[in-house]
Amino acid sequence: MNLIFLPPSSPHLNPLEKVWDFLKWIIVPIIVQNEDEFFELLKDTFDRITNRISFAKKWCQKLLSLHKLF
Structure with a gap:
């Protein structure tokens, strides 16, 4: 496992942000x-x-x- 430091204030680089986006998109129309x-x-x-x-x-x-750019 490699530790990779993300630049501060970079939610577009945080993989969990994409997960939450997909999750919200999928469950919003579902009624429970x-x-x-x-x-x-x-x-x-x-x-x-x-x-x-x-x-x-x-x-x-x-x-x-x-x-690689940094």
């Missing part, structure tokens, strides 16, 4: 019956998004190319 169903939806959606290799691969390529 109760709190438990909502948390289950969040968990399942979060797991699906973060397990996508293409998501991580694109982020790593972008970050590493920017990291």
Whole structure:
């Protein structure tokens, strides 16, 4: 595991920001019956998004190319 320092105030470089964007986009139109169903939806959606290799691969390529500039 390599530690990569991100420049301050750079949410576009933070991979979690993209996860939250996708998560909100997916769950906003869904109506749930109760709190438990909502948390289950969040968990399942979060797991699906973060397990996508293409998501991580694109982020790593972008970050590493920017990291070379510094």
